[in-house]
Amino acid sequence: SNLLQSYGWGEVQGRAGWATHRLAVPTASGVLPVTALVGATGIPGTTRVYVPRGPVCGPDDQASFAAAEAALLRLAHRCRALTLEVEVPWGSDEVGGDHDFSTWTPARARQPLATVVVDLAPRPEQILASFHAKTRYNVKLAERRGVVVAGRLPWTSCWAV
Template sequence: MQSWRWGELKTAFGWAVERVHVIHGGAEAFAQVLFRRRGPVSVAYVPRGPAIRGDAGIIFPFLIAALDHRCRERRAVVLILEPDGPLGLGGTYRDAGFVRGPARFQPGRTVIVPLLDDDPLLAGMHQKHRYNIRLATKRGVTVERAEPTDDALATFSELMRDTAGRNGFGIHERAYYDQFMRESGDDAVLVFARAGGEVAAGAMAARFGDRGVYMYGGSSTQHRADGAAFLLQFEAMRWARERGATSYDLWGIPEDDPEIARGVANAVTRSEGDDWRGLYTFKTRFGGEVVRYPLPMERRYHPVIYAVARRFGKVGGA
């Protein structure tokens, strides 16, 4: 989300982008900042960033000074950092001029799978996942890497709508998926799993540096017992490996394990469609490492205006 093309994608959907690069004392830092206008003011957001090389304690104050300048120019009421790992500041958020944000905008945890050769990759999975991948092949499920034509993107968008309606979550508009594929070029793939001549599931995956990422995916209500979703992810991992990635991010699991969340009202078992427990099980059984991201950091320039904006849902991520 700190990649150039992610910024270009967001500019097509109402965000303004500023890219800040500072070097000092043998260290350097980069932050891609997304600005969203909220009336006469704006919100500044750095998703999965900043990126720091060298001594964070040396470079961070210079980075923040540069970010403060950009935020003042764009009348930002708050700057939100949502790092992809510990920044190594050697102190608290407050020492660095930040407070802990009240809510995440990106998933708090994910699963990172090392992209080994096929045999060790399969061996690292839960036996039930290996079984489902082989079951899909046995039942004639096929996976194809599709060109992002209008028809293919329309099919994918319909899968997303079906899945969202079944499970009660929000999705992007069709144009967003189209733009994502255009911006990504050869560093993204659209894959479909077919069973019985019908599209059973679809996914978009991308490569960012040495990491493949499962970005978006959906499935139909038919053929769910054929293991199509398992074979689909396996093929997406193989594509990412071919593109030079050494790991694959399954992009988000629940904040707490199902055993911890059990008993919290509707936190695990939902009345509609798949539940959070199913999502957790599906992703964690591919054999990866569960990674927890740091909490968001907020630098509030205008606390009163910020409080009003958050109360009315005007503070959000990308």
């Protein structure tokens, strides 16, 4: 399962103002859990529904995805949502089968499309030198703007999230 579909992430987002809806979608292969976040739009009486990196089913599992899509559309209707944003956990080139995405409108992703693993053993200068030029630029820009990364809490506090 993806971190952004986890119970803990829903709790974090709940503290940030989102209403977390945990759906249990029945499918042929069992119950598919889907975490959907409902937030304000700025237009009174309306909301938006956002599904980060979900539903967590295979790109070829058309039946499960269709069941999740139907459940999410019902939730969006109940919540008077203007938009339903679904960031599936797989790329469009991985989608197989006959699912009709023609009624969907592509949108800019909110979450990073990939994870980068960085070896933290080298000195910070060596790590920075290993980054792409644009990444180095953005790190330096963040420093100039006062962004500070400080590790004052033990790692175990991260697991509480």
